[in-house]
Amino acid sequence: MRDVAIVAFAQSRHARSTAEVSEVELLMPVLHEAFDQVELKASDIGFTCSGSSDYLAGRAFSFTMALDGVGAWPPISESHVEMDGAWALYEAWVKILTGEADTALVYSYGKSSPGDVREVLTRQLDPYYVAPLWPDPVALAALQARALIDAGHTSEPELAGVAARSRASARDNPYAQLTSVRDGGEYVVQPLRRQDCPPVGDGAAAIVLAAGDTARRLCARPAWIRGLDHRIEAHSLGVRDLTDSPSTRLAAERAGLFDAPVDTAELHAPFTSQEVVLRRALRLGDEVDVNPSGGPLAANPIMAAGLIRLGEAAARIHRGDSDRAVAHATSGPCLQQNLVAVLEGDVK
Amino acid sequence: MTEVLSAPLVVEFPFTRSLGPVQSAFLTGLRERTVLGVRTGDDRVLVPPVEYDPVTSAELRELVEVGATGTVTTWAWNPDPGRNQPLSTPFAWVLVRLDGADTAMLHALDAAGPDAVSTGMRVRIRWAAERVGAITDIACFEPDDGTGPPERAATAHHGEFTDPVTGIVAPARLDYVYSPGRAQTRYLAALADRKMIGERCPSCRKVYIPPRGACPTCGVATEEQVEVGPGGTITTFCIVNIKARGLDIEVPYVYAHIALDGADLALHGRIGGLPYDQVRMGMRVEPVWSDDGGFPDHYRPTGEPDAGYDTYKEMV
Ligand SMILES: [Zn+2]
Numbered sequence: 001m002r003d004v005a006i007v008a009f010a011q012s013r014h015a016r017s018t019a020e021v022s023e024v025e026l027l028m029p030v031l032h033e034a035f036d037q038v039e040l041k042a043s044d045i046g047f048t049c050s051g052s053s054d055y056l057a058g059r060a061f062s063f064t065m066a067l068d069g070v071g072a073w074p075p076i077s078e079s080h081v082e083m084d085g086a087w088a089l090y091e092a093w094v095k096i097l098t099g100e101a102d103t104a105l106v107y108s109y110g111k112s113s114p115g116d117v118r119e120v121l122t123r124q125l126d127p128y129y130v131a132p133l134w135p136d137p138v139a140l141a142a143l144q145a146r147a148l149i150d151a152g153h154t155s156e157p158e159l160a161g162v163a164a165r166s167r168a169s170a171r172d173n174p175y176a177q178l179t180s181v182r183d184g185g186e187y188v189v190q191p192l193r194r195q196d197c198p199p200v201g202d203g204a205a206a207i208v209l210a211a212g213d214t215a216r217r218l219c220a221r222p223a224w225i226r227g228l229d230h231r232i233e234a235h236s237l238g239v240r241d242l243t244d245s246p247s248t249r250l251a252a253e254r255a256g257l258f259d260a261p262v263d264t265a266e267l268h269a270p271f272t273s274q275e276v277v278l279r280r281a282l283r284l285g286d287e288v289d290v291n292p293s294g295g296p297l298a299a300n301p302i303m304a305a306g307l308i309r310l311g312e313a314a315a316r317i318h319r320g321d322s323d324r325a326v327a328h329a330t331s332g333p334c335l336q337q338n339l340v341a342v343l344e345g346d347v348k
Numbered sequence: 349m350t351e352v353l354s355a356p357l358v359v360e361f362p363f364t365r366s367l368g369p370v371q372s373a374f375l376t377g378l379r380e381r382t383v384l385g386v387r388t389g390d391d392r393v394l395v396p397p398v399e400y401d402p403v404t405s406a407e408l409r410e411l412v413e414v415g416a417t418g419t420v421t422t423w424a425w426n427p428d429p430g431r432n433q434p435l436s437t438p439f440a441w442v443l444v445r446l447d448g449a450d451t452a453m454l455h456a457l458d459a460a461g462p463d464a465v466s467t468g469m470r471v472r473i474r475w476a477a478e479r480v481g482a483i484t485d486i487a488c489f490e491p492d493d494g495t496g497p498p499e500r501a502a503t504a505h506h507g508e509f510t511d512p513v514t515g516i517v518a519p520a521r522l523d524y525v526y527s528p529g530r531a532q533t534r535y536l537a538a539l540a541d542r543k544m545i546g547e548r549c550p551s552c553r554k555v556y557i558p559p560r561g562a563c564p565t566c567g568v569a570t571e572e573q574v575e576v577g578p579g580g581t582i583t584t585f586c587i588v589n590i591k592a593r594g595l596d597i598e599v600p601y602v603y604a605h606i607a608l609d610g611a612d613l614a615l616h617g618r619i620g621g622l623p624y625d626q627v628r629m630g631m632r633v634e635p636v637w638s639d640d641g642g643f644p645d646h647y648r649p650t651g652e653p654d655a656g657y658d659t660y661k662e663m664v
Pocket residue numbers: 549550551552553554563564565566567
């Protein structure tokens with residue numbers, strides 16, 4: 001199997017609203033920064049894959065407009081997923097593994113500010129039995145949080161601790177949107193308080209992948225993708241055990257997470273209670289640095305927040321702050337679908 | 349810095365969805381105040397029922413009737429109901445395992461407050477007064493004070509009803525505030541002064557109108573503004589014969605791509621001021637501005653000689 005690495009990562013400064021710029025105007029500087037890190041241009045890239053959802057900003061075919069920011073002429077080899085960019089990265093990784101490309105650009109973006117994101121996300125649910133009730137993501141996460149508390153896996157004070165730790169970590173992250181838990185104590189949907197929920201905001205991210213010697217040429221310390229897998233659970237919430245995440249555990253096994261310890265974990269847990277589920281599924285002990293970036297509780301641009309987890313974990317390897325890291329991305333209500341990547345740097 | 353423009357944008361559509369046999373029986377049953385589940389190969393009863401086993405993917409068809417009372421397996425108090433949610437006053441979201449079922453269903457519980465809700469509490473269905481064969485035929489759940497029927501096991505059910513529902517119409521409306529971004533804001537601001545402003549790519553020098561902020565060929569920002577037109581050339585056109593709903597224009601009419609003088613990309617607009625069958629490629633046109641808003645209502649012939657094909661062939 002070919003060695004494939006993340007060699008560049010860039011992201012926007014995430015904000016509650018970016019009404020002054022269009023999606024392509026939000027994305028383009030991020031793409032340029034990722035290219036600049038490895039001194040590449042669009043025509044050097046073998047495959048381009050993006051993740052976004054038109055529902056967020058209510059703009060049909062917005063991903064084709066966003067492609068203007070890449071420079072897609074002469075025609076490039078390109079694909080798009082209506083998913084978080086982490087799944088676009090999965091497609092690009094497979095493309096490189098097959099030998100059809102040596103490099104790939106992966107990007108994703110989300111502008112939640114034009115709409116009511118809690119209403120928008122109800123539209124991804126089962127259209128027969130669930131979507132007609134319009135249960136929003138906070139409500140569904142709160143059902144999961146209650147189940148965790150009832151099962152003795154966590155408590156409201158413990159969740160407050162996750163919130164405080166995440167926002168404190170985010171103070172060192174210049175791209176974070178939320179770095180404090182002030183005034184976060186009121187319930188949004190009980191038992192979840194404001195501080196347990198991610199900020200709503202706009203943002204974009206981009207990653208460059210490269211294979212083997214190309215990666216070594218482009219990056220002093222590539223973040224090698226040692227394993228990458230994603231798994232999904234039943235869509236009906238009442239069929240699942242919401243206190244566990246068997247899909248995360250299986251993806252982690254398949255990605256080789258349990259073969260050796262990791263020092264860093266970047267978890268796509270938009271709600272504090274979901275970090276509790278993921279820590280157990282991934283068997284992360286206290287020695288692991290969880291979400292040193294602040295995680296999605298500090299910035300949660302929908303469609304990009306999962307890709308950012310891969311980028312943040314890789315950037316720590318690039319900088320020499322981590323040798324083996326796990327990155328996780330999720331999609332759907334209550335951690336329905338999960339992707340796990342194991343990243344490693346060469347021995348220093 | 350220009351003020352950020354914004355306008356309301358409503359995306360609204362009714363999804364018409366057909367039902368499989370199990371879904372049809374379940375939703376028709378709700379209309380008849382009967383709750384059906386489906387039995388799996390390993391003898392579990394799924395409520396709400398699905399067409400295929402979520403674990404084995406085996407086709408499921410063995411219907412059973414379960415109770416209208418059940419037990420809360422988890423709950424969450426919603427102090428601020430949304431406009432489309434089942435209740436307009438604060439309520440609890442609940443997963444309820446109905447008597448005879450092995451799985452739980454999502455719905456709303458009408459209760460006095462969070463202190464009146466607990467995991468394990470007994471609840472019963474409150475039926476909607478008017479029922480059509482939809483999940484909302486269950487208006488919500490309500491606490492069961494013990495006067496409801498006793499717990500029961502699932503019993504076989506034929507799943508047959510007169511006049512079964514075979515589909516649902518799921519309306520969806522999402523409200524947005526649309527903002528056009530920097531480049532289109534500049535374009536729209538100039539239109540208000542009856543000027544057509546394109547933007548030039550610093551790399552390939554092409555002028556785009558309307559500008560979208562990036563050169564799609566080079567992938568760089570277009571920031572140099574260039575006034576183009578008002579004259580232009582029809583590069584290609586079509587004749588519209590079907591009246592669009594809500595559009596007050598007599599058919600047939602001509603819709604054309606127009607290369608404004610100085611632009612490197614054609615924009616599109618309606619051609620007026622002459623019979624539809626006299627429009628031709630190369631015809632020279634100019635905008636006719638709308639009376640009330642700052643935009644070209646349509647384009648009309650200038651009377652100049654036609655442009656040669658070579659002058660606009662790159663933009664066809
Ligand atoms: Zn250009």
